[in-house]
Amino acid sequence: MRIEVNGRCHEQEPRPGQCLRTYLREHGWFGVKKGCDAGDCGACTVHVDGEPVHSCLYPAFRADGRTVTTVEGLASPDGELHPVQRKFLDAQGFQCGFCTAGFLMTTAALTDDQLADLPRAFKGNLCRCTGYRAIEDAVRGVRHVEEPSAGESVGRNLPAPAGPQVVTGTARYTFDVDVPGLLHMKLLRSPHAHARITSIDTSAALRVPGVHAVFTHHDAPERHYSTARHEHPEEDPADTRLLDDTVRHIGQRVAAVVADSEAAAEEGCRRITVVYDIAPAVLDPEEAMRPGAPVVHDKDPSAARISRPQANVVGEAHGEIGDVEAGFAEADAVHEETFRTQRVQHASLETHGAVAWLDEDGRLTVRTSSQTPFLTRRALCALFDLPSERVRVVAGRVGGGFGGKQEMLVEDIVALAVLRLGRPVKLEYTRAEQFHGATTRHPFTVRVKAGARRDGTLTALQLRVVSNTGAYGNHGPAVMFHSVGESTAMYRAPHKKVDAYSVYTHTVPAGAFRGYGLGQVLFAVESALDELARQLCLDPVDFKARNIIGPGEPMLTPGGHEEDLHIASYGFDQCVAVVRRAQAEPGEPPPDGWLVGEGAALAMIATGPPGGHIADARAALLADGGFGLAVGTAEFGNGTTTVHRQIAAGELATTVDRITVRQSDTDVVRHDTGAFASTGTVVAGKATLRAARALADLLLDFAAAHLRVARADCRLADEAVLHPGGRLPLKELYAAARAVGIECAADGHFGGTPRSVAFNSQWFRVAVDPGTGEIRILRSVHAADAGRVMNPMQCRGQVEGGVAQALGATLFENVRLDARGEVETAAFRRYRLPQYADIPRTEVHFTETTDAIGPLGAKSMSESPFNPVAPALANALRDATGIRFTELPLTRDRVWRALDASRRTPRPPVSP
Structure with a gap:
């Protein structure tokens, strides 16, 4: 056996049945990624004798005598980047970067004819982060990045520091390490939705050659906890045990086998004998709340932090402002409807x-x-x-x-x-385990009732929300509370009422997902208000703009006012103005016979979670005159590393390339709550700002004392301290400080409060084929109030990626369960992810605001673009077809059936 990989010869025989992907990774070529192991995502793409192949499907033995090129081998022997790698750097055609090697290898092999048809060329490659626009720009040679310059970092299109590593395949993800003596674990999972384990025999598994241990509930600590991660653990129910003798959903882990190889561990799982006492299961949250339904968690409510375990209610919220019945009595029009949203998988290409x-x-x-x-x-x-x-x-x-x-x-x-x-x-x-062993977005059922006067003034807004948290309550109460927060606070109405329930069922658990419940409820609220405006013969955007909360007004929800949440900058009016301009501009003509419509939706989101979100940072002068920055925030395409360097570079009057970042390691700083809830810039960024400012002050104070000059006469610039007598290079300053025992380092801290809010609007023009139900997006426009935009190129990518992911959830993504509660869509080819051909280019417009709370005026923009997409598209579909669609996803067959039914049913007259 002889395979030449990137100019190196490998002669080790592959294992029987081994694919080329695992063979390459075992030889250290970590640029080849595992995304699906089924040929669906393209993250493993390599060239075999110049032809691109999905190496997860390509048997390793077939590469005998062939030349294999991975992303690490694209560059020339002297290290010069391949033109495609350079283009992806110049356009920043990536976010998390896990799919990038696959796109690079596919692009590098494209002919001119294939380059002219990118939708077809990229059918075998998936990206979950970018929305594909940045990838297209990279392929077309569009340059977005700017060159760094000292003291002028914030507000510029500076590149991600890990960009060169991403495009060369040397960025190290979780498993891109060689650990000597590594053992492999595989999990045995439950085939039942609800059962008690009465016995478990592991003896046959332990006899499998290479198996070292089998762990069951007998080996697990007795403690109960939540898999959700929050700064305050008491926010989540303590309902999970590491390995439990009761299983509550199909796919729950039952035992863990540890062996010398994955194959031996898998065989060990097959040899375990488990006897189950099968119990009744409940899959529907409304049924779960009824008397006599099977109880999912029979635990002490105070110890487990479960609201009403016998009713399967893990958390609930009830509140009223004013009197909604009186508010509806005052209204000239009232609209009431029930909306449903489905389970959605995160589908990050790197699995857990x-x-x-x-x-x-x-x-x-x-x-x-x-x-x-x-x-x-x-x-x-x-x-x-x-x-x-x-x-x-x-x-x-x-x-x-x-x-x-x-x-x-x-x-x-x-x-x-x-x-x-x-x-x-x-x-x-595995990819299948991501579907039945990880988490999904919470499915919601939302009953909305809204009333308004003839002049368009809202009088009352009422919600009944039921969230299906699945078998475990990780994030369930928090998502439920958040979902009815900003969704009701953003509209001014004297009478509001909320009844919300987070409910256990014997289904795959739900968890945190981009938007954290707001997207589900806003789909209902924005759709209902659009319909209410139509009843009043008012323009829906004008109607909503009339009732939107204004700057300086309190954000009131039926659950009460959160004292630390403020409108620290206001861009809602500018977001609405973007929609109105889009409405006024001529559109692309639709295909003959297609129906055309327009629709918009608005959204507001808090830039951080309630109850505190803590971040620490540390900035230090290094011996070479550069700077080190330590932050706890993880980088997963959110771009926080880039922003943190920009913030620090501005404060330290240097260029971003002179700042080395260490991150996402519990050894580098005191604490960091984590990169979630839109906090990477607004919380961790503020800690970075404070650390960099403190270091700048420390350096200037020491330089002034060392030089015996006035502090006011010193400033940082050009990698030195400038003073009346000339310049003191930072390398010399470092040496002088160390000589007297002074450490040139400073810490920064931010506790995540007070908090601000960000605003977004989305507008679509769509065409609908009445004969097939196909929806074609003719134009997509998004406005985002991110405060002072730290990096426009990167922030635009976050918006485009959020819109693209939301379009997938709106149009076709759906984690389907069968009648037993088992996931039916546990593969990408059965779970429809957006491909390059599915996503339109979205025009992104940033408002001109500066936030009074966020670092240097910035606000978050990672989650919020997702939230207004579904209602905007549903409103455009309503405008085109005259049909109000109340359930997601808006699949072609669902649209066709509704159109077919409307053709056979006369429409009622429109109210005057």
């Missing part, structure tokens, strides 16, 4: 996983794909009775998150195995 070991001091070290390394360390310490100094958690570059990695789904079981065996252990989810 962790590898852990004991270091030379016996300290547990966990390398994981996590948005919350510090909170995960805290949870592991509590679970295993370990002091914090005995546990280190570190995240490499994370291949997408979207809230799905704000969980502890793998680290606990891996840590158990390492602590018991004293050997390194790895657990990496």
Whole structure:
């Protein structure tokens, strides 16, 4: 066997049945990624004799005598980047970067004819982050990045610091490490939605050659906890045990097998004999709340933090402002409707996983794909009775998150195995496990009732919300509370009422997802208000603009006013103006016979969670005159690393390339709650700002004392301290400080409060084929109030990616369950992710605002673009067809059936 890979010869025989992807990775070519193992995503694309192939489907033995090129081999032997790599850098055609190697390898092999038809050329490649516009720009040679310059960093299109590593395949994600003596873990999962394990026999599994251990509920700590990660653990129900003797959904882990290889561990799982006492299951949340329904968690409500366990209600919210019945009596028109949203998978291309070991001091070290390394360390310490100094958690570059990695789904079981065996252990989810063993977006049922006077003044708004949290309540109460927060606060109405329930069922658990419940409720509210405006013969945008909360007004929800939440900058009016301009401009003509419509929606979101979100940062002068910046925030395409460098560079009067960042490691700073809830810029960025300012002050103070000049006469510039007598290079300043025992470093801290809000609007013009139900987006326009935009290129990418992901959830994504509660769509080819051909280019407009709370006037813009997309598209569909669609996704067959029914049913007359 002889395979030439990037000019190197490999002669090791592949294992029977081994694919080329695993063969290459075992030889250190980590640029080849695992995204699906089914040929669906293209992250593993390599060239074999110059032809692109999905290496997860290509048998390794077929490469015998062939030349294989991975992304690491695209550059020339002297290190000069391939033209395609340079284009992706210039356009910043990536975010998390996990799919980038695959796109590079596909693009590098395209002919001129194929370049002219990118929708077809990229059928085999998926991206979950970018929305594809940046990828197209990269392929077309569009340059977006600017060159760095000292003191002029914020507000410029500066590149991501890891960009060169991303395009060369040397960026290190969770499993891109070689750990000697590594053991592999596989999980046995439940085939039943609800059952008690009466016996479990592992003896046959232990006899499988290579199996080292099998762990069951007998080996698990008795403690209950939540897989959700929040700064305050008491926000979530303590309903989860590491391995339980009761299973509550199909796919729940039952046992863990640790072996020398994945194959041996899988065989060990097949040899385990489990006897189940099967119990009745409930799959529907409304049924789950009825008397006599099977109880999902029969636990003490105060100890487990469950609202009403016997009714399967994990959390609930009830409140009223004014008197809604009186408000509806005052109204000239009232609209009431029920809306439903479906389960959606995060579908980050890097699956959940962790590898852990004991270091030379016996300290547990966990390398994981996590948005919350510090909170995960805290949870592991509590679970295993370990002091914090005995546990280190570190995240490499994370291949997408979207809230799905704000969980502890793998680290606990891996840590158990390492602590018991004293050997390194790895657990990496398959794509199927992502669907039935991770989490989804919460399905919602929302009943909206809204009333208004003839002049368009809202009189009352009432919501009844039921959220299906699945078998476990991780994030369930918090998502439910958040969903009815800003969605009701953004509109001015004297009478408001909310009744909301987060409900257990025997289904795959839901969890944190981009928007955190707001997208589901805003789909209902924005659709209902659009319909109410039509009843009153008013323009829906004018109607909403009349009732939107204004600057300086209190944000009132039926749950009460949050004292730390403020409108610290106001861009709603500018967002509405963008929509009105789009409405006034001529549109692309639709195909003959197609129906055309326009629709818009508005959204508001808090830039951070209630109850505190803590971040620490540390800035230091280095011996070479550069700077080191340590932050706890993980990088998963959110762009926080770029922004943190820009903030620090501005304060330290240097260029971003002279700032080295260490991040997402519990050893580098005191604490960081995590990269979620839109806090990477507004919370961790503020900690970075304070650390950099403190360091600048420290350097100037020391320089003034050292030079014996006035402090006011010193300033940082050109990698030196400028003073009346000339310049003191920072390298010399460092040496002088160290000589007298002064450490040139400073810390920054921000506690995440007060909080501000961000605003967004989305507008679509669509065409609908009445014969097939196909929806074609003719134009997509998004306005975003992000305060002072730190990096327009990067922020635009966040908006485009959010719109694209939301379009997938709006048009076709749906985690379907069968009658038993088993996931039917546990593969990308059965779960319809947006491809390049599905996503229109979205015009992104930023408002001109400066926030009084965020760092240097910035606000968040990672989650919020997702939220107005579904209602805007539904409103455009209503305008085109005259039909109000109340359930997502808006699939072609669903649209066709509604159109067909409307053709056979006469429409009622429109009210005057």
